[in-house]
Amino acid sequence: MIAPVARVSRLAVTPSGATVGERAIPEETPVAIVHNGSTYAVMMATPADLEDFGYGFSLTEGVIDSLADVQSIETLEFEDEAGVLGVEVRLWLDEARAGQMVARRRQIAGPTGCGLCGVESLELAVKPARTVADGARFTATEISRAVASLPPAQVLNHQTRAVHAAAFWEPAAGLVAVREDVGRHNALDKLVGHLVREGHAAGGGVVLLTSRVSIEMVQKTAMLGASVLVAVSAPTALALRTAEKAGITLVAIARDDGFEVFTHPHRIVLDGAEKERIAHVG
Structure with a gap:
């Protein structure tokens, strides 16, 4: 196995x-997501x-709707002629979902190397986020507790000081899960995958991020x-507009001395x- 550090x-x-x-530094490895x-x-x-x-990743990208769409999954390491290590994560989907995946890929006009090209692809990039249910409410003290609980649980970051984390916190259970990665999007995808595989409902807790909040983080x-x-860092304006439409409460710049x-x-x-302080400021 390729070591993460x-x-x-x-x-x-x-x-x-x-x-x-x-010095301990994080490994950075090409990981291919392969469907059928x-x-x-x-x-x-x-x-x-x-x-x-x-x-x-398959869930947040809309390739699958649930774990039931996946018949099997496996990870395979490989090494090319230059000695570069990589991993393929192979998912085999049922026939109906595989057909929808092919149709979706055809909406991307242009090769991967040029990024998102064409009107269809631009629409995919800023597609509206799914609207969430009302969910639980949290006190300001609980939000502060959640933020304070994350740094001690960042095992890879303690070693390397170079990776992002995404976590899920609940008032009764505390930190339910933490996932780390050199990529902030990857860390959140790993967290989503873990929670869904465990059948853990997300409406009663808080998603924590150690990164800034862009539109993709809200969509996921x-x-x-x-x-x-x-999140401990600031959001983008597009992320705010997306969170507002999706019904998500977005808290950012969350530090020891408060949050926004x-x-x-x-x-x-x-x-x-x-x-009273809010009324006084107003």
């Missing part, structure tokens, strides 16, 4: 001098939790069915003192 030699230079030693023998996408990813990644959260998304609520604030319950 490598140890490399390095020369550390500081004002007090230079020292030779080692056809490569759908290739991403650079951390080689860990790749079956979760295969399911989660909506596909999971979570109604509250909390941008959409659907009714799910964040404030205590009396916080309400």
Whole structure:
């Protein structure tokens, strides 16, 4: 198995001098998602939790609607002539879903190398997110607890200081799951795949991100069915508009000293003192 972390030699230079030693760094591996023998996408990813990644990516991209669409899944490592390691995550879909996948791929006008081309592809890039159910409400204290619980659970990041995390938190259970990856989208896809494979409903918890919030992160959260998304960094304007339309409460810039609520604030319950401060500012 390809290890998710490598140890490399390095020369550390500081004002007090230079020292030779080692540092742990994350592995970055090409991972191909293959549906019924056809490569759908290739991403650079951390080689860990790749079956979760295969399911989660297929779900958030709309290739499948549920695990029932997948007949089997396997991961295979390979090495090319240049010695570059990679992984294929192979999913075999039922015939009906495979036919729909082929039709969907035909909407992408142009080769993969040129990115998204044509009107159809632009529409796919900014497609509306799925509307979520109302879901649970959370106190400001609970949001702060959720944010504080994530850093200690970031095992790969503790070693490397170079990977993103996506997690799911519930008031009663705390952190239900954490997934890490060099790619923020990959980390969220891995989390989605894990929760769906476990049959864990998302309406009663909070999705946590260590990254900024772009439209794709909102779209993927909506596909999971979570109604509250909390991130340590800022959102884009398009992500806010998408979250507003999807019914998602988007909380961002969540740090030790507080957070900011941008959409659907009714799910964040404030205590009396916080309400008074809002009234005073107003």
